[in-house]
Amino acid sequence: MSAISLRTRDDCRLCGSRQLDQALSLNATPLANAFVTDAELAVPQPRFPLNLWLCRACGHLQLRDVVDPELLFRNYVYVSGTSPVFVEHFRRYAEAMLAFTRMPAGSAVVEIGSNDGTLLRFFQQAGMQVLGVDPARAIAAQATASGISTRPDFFTPEMARALKRERWEARLIAANNVFAHADDLGGMVDGVAHLLAPAGVFVFEVSYLVDVLDKLLFDTIYHEHVSYHTVTPLRDFFRRHGLELVDAIRVDPHGGSLRGIAQRLGGPWPVSPRVEELVALERERGMASLETYRTFHDRIAGLKAPLLELLRSRKAQGRRIAGFGAPAKATTLMFHFDIGPDLVDYVVDDSPWKQGLYSPGHHLPVRPASALYESSLRPNDALILAWNFAPSILAKHRAFLEGGGEFIVPLPALEVVKR
Numbered sequence: 001m002s003a004i005s006l007r008t009r010d011d012c013r014l015c016g017s018r019q020l021d022q023a024l025s026l027n028a029t030p031l032a033n034a035f036v037t038d039a040e041l042a043v044p045q046p047r048f049p050l051n052l053w054l055c056r057a058c059g060h061l062q063l064r065d066v067v068d069p070e071l072l073f074r075n076y077v078y079v080s081g082t083s084p085v086f087v088e089h090f091r092r093y094a095e096a097m098l099a100f101t102r103m104p105a106g107s108a109v110v111e112i113g114s115n116d117g118t119l120l121r122f123f124q125q126a127g128m129q130v131l132g133v134d135p136a137r138a139i140a141a142q143a144t145a146s147g148i149s150t151r152p153d154f155f156t157p158e159m160a161r162a163l164k165r166e167r168w169e170a171r172l173i174a175a176n177n178v179f180a181h182a183d184d185l186g187g188m189v190d191g192v193a194h195l196l197a198p199a200g201v202f203v204f205e206v207s208y209l210v211d212v213l214d215k216l217l218f219d220t221i222y223h224e225h226v227s228y229h230t231v232t233p234l235r236d237f238f239r240r241h242g243l244e245l246v247d248a249i250r251v252d253p254h255g256g257s258l259r260g261i262a263q264r265l266g267g268p269w270p271v272s273p274r275v276e277e278l279v280a281l282e283r284e285r286g287m288a289s290l291e292t293y294r295t296f297h298d299r300i301a302g303l304k305a306p307l308l309e310l311l312r313s314r315k316a317q318g319r320r321i322a323g324f325g326a327p328a329k330a331t332t333l334m335f336h337f338d339i340g341p342d343l344v345d346y347v348v349d350d351s352p353w354k355q356g357l358y359s360p361g362h363h364l365p366v367r368p369a370s371a372l373y374e375s376s377l378r379p380n381d382a383l384i385l386a387w388n389f390a391p392s393i394l395a396k397h398r399a400f401l402e403g404g405g406e407f408i409v410p411l412p413a414l415e416v417v418k419r
Contacts, residue, residue: 005046005067005068005071006048006065006066006067006068007065007066008065008066009064009066009183010064012055012057012060012062013060013062013183013226014058014062014185014227014233014236014237015055015058015060015233015236015237017055017056017057017058019055019056019057020053020054020055020056020064021053021056022052022053023052023053023054023290023293024051024052024221024293025050025051025052026051026221026332026336027050027335027336028047028048028049028050028335029047029048029050029222029223029331029332029335029336029360029361030045030046030047030048030331030335030360030361031067031071031072031222031223031331032222032224032328032329032330032331032332032360033072033076033078033328033331033360034360034361035354035357035359035360036358036360036363037357038358041358045360047335047361048067048223049065050063050065050221050222050223050332051063051064051065052228052293054288054290054293055233058232058233058236059230059232059233059282059288060233061209061227061228061293062227062228063223063225063226063227065223066183066226067223069135069154069181069183070135072181072223072224073154073181074135074136074137075136075137075138076135076136076139078115078327078328078351079351079353080115080118080119081116081118082350082351082352083389085389085392086118086253089252089253090118090122091122093119093122093176093205093259094119094122094123094126097174097203098123098126100261101171101172101201103171103172105126105127105128106129107129107170107171107172108168108169108170108171108172109123109129109130109131109170109171109173109174110130110131110132110133110170110173110174111130111131111132111133111173111174111175111176112155112173112174112175112178112192113133113134113155113175113176113177113178114132114133114140114150115134115136115143116139116142116143116146116148117130117132117143117147117148117150119174119176120148121147121148123172124147124148131150131168132148132149132150132151133153133154133155133159134150134151134152135152135153135154137152139353140152155188155191156188156191157187157190157191157194159191160190160192160194160195161194163195164195168195169195169196169197169200170195170196170197171197171199171200171201172200172203173195173200173201173202174202174203174204175192175202175203175204175205176204177206177207177253177254178204179204179205179206179229180224180225180226180227180228180229181224181225181226182226183226186237186241189202189241190241190242192243193241193242193243193264196263196264198267199268200264201261201263201267201269202262203259203260203261203262204259204260204262205251205253205257205260206227206257206258207220207225207229207255207256207257207258208229208230208250208256208257208258209228209229209230209287210230210256210282210285210287211250211255211256211257212228212256213287213292213296215255215256215411215412216299216300216303216412217254217255217411217412218296218332218336219332219333219336219411220254220255220329220332221332222328222331222332224328229258230278230282230287231245231248231258231260231275231278231279231282232279232282232283232287232288234260235275235279239265242264242265243262243263243264244262244263244265244271245260245261245262245271245275246262246263246267246270246272246275247259247261247269247271247272247274247275248260248261248272248278249261249274250278253388254388255412300336303337303411303414304336304337304338306414307337307408307410307414308338310408310414310416311343311344311383311408314380314381315343319380320345320378320379320380320381321344321345321379321380321381321382321408322344322345322346322347322348322371322372322377322381322382322383323346323359323364323383323385324348324369324372324383324384324386324407325347325349325384325385325386325387325393326347326348326351326354326359326385326386327386329385329386329388330347330386331359333385333410334359335361339383340362341362341364344362344364344383345364345379346365346367346371346377347359347364347365347367348366348367348368348369348371348382349366349367349369349386350368350369354366355367355368372400372405373399373400378403378405380404380405380406381405381406381407382400382405382406382407382408383408384408384409384410385410387412390407390409394407394417401417402419404419406418
């Protein structure tokens with residue numbers, strides 16, 4: 001990995017304006033999902049800038065520094081299916097979209113960034129023809145082997161044209177937690193507009209910037225996420241690309257997300273009043289104001305000292321501390337708050353894709369959750385790095401608490417959970 005892997009754009013990803021002001025700066029980090037093997041431990045991992053810029057013209061918040069997507073996504077290690085919370089979310093998501101579209105059995109459903117096919121499987125079970133598109137070759141191959149046909153590549157206008165020639169004109173195209181990943185969002189949406197059936201819909205979920213600020217979810221900022229979305233700039237962006245945003249729904253994942261639904265301009269669905277309600281909310285909250293992000297930076301700084309003080313005091317008592325969960329957000333949290341191997345001994349994660357590897361930058365070993373109960377490894381404390389799953393983690397690991405262990409929840413408010 002070298003400087004060649006990074007480029008800096010000088011225009012807004014949504015509207016093309018060059019009126020960009022730096023709104024927020026976090027500590028530089030390695031790539032959030034760049035886990036390494038034993039053989040790679042000696043190879044230095046570069047850290048990349050993590051600065052957010054606000055467009056004066058349309059109000060979109062974004063990274064200007066863009067890491068090569070081949071590095072970010074070809075050897076991806078995150079899979080949705082290992083989280084019962086996400087599996088249930090996607091089940092309800094598919095149910096809601098089937099009710100919204102009322103599409104007949106046999107309709108084509110295409111998902112961009114389909115990962116292991118968790119969402120598509122629910123559409124398949126409802127009788128739809130499904131196709132995934134995902135650049136993570138190993139995960140795409142596994143999804144295909146499990147019965148969810150997946151193209152191992154990036155979604156582009158060229159791919160959209162090819163899929164349409166193959167008669168994949170879609171009644172529904174989904175893009176979940178990938179609409180924040182694409183540097184060429186215009187190209188992605190042009191491809192969507194080309195592939196959509198006349199009465200088709202495009203549905204996407206992204207972390208909602210209002211929730212990021214309200215709940216101090218700064219650790220959802222990392223290099224895979226080049227865009228931090230609000231409704232106001234998206235509404236105009238879609239219209240410029242032949243689509244119309246017809247609904248905007250706040251949903252739970254990742255501490256607070258936005259589900260947007262778009263159709264072709266002049267399509268059959270009326271625009272929900274929720275769209276204008278969120279535009280008004282964003283205006284009221286000053287989402288296009290630099291001062292809003294300066295205040296956010298100060299609030300983040302206020303979280304760091306109490307958490308570090310707690311971890312250091314416990315470490316000074318000779319306690320062993322494990323991290324629970326190895327999500328991408330853990331990289332931002334640990335590097336911005338200076339939490340390293342001096343405070344955390346190892347990390348546990350339920351994903352077999354991450355077990356046996358080492359965490360980005362700090363190279364903490366990633367073990368299965370069973371390590372919490374092994375006498376030679378058992379920690380006194382478990383810092384929940386996957387804090388958005390804290391309720392389900394606490395419920396699943398009552399035995400750890402009953403055995404005298406304590407969970408530390410760092411966000412959105414510091415909390416210690418004891419027996």
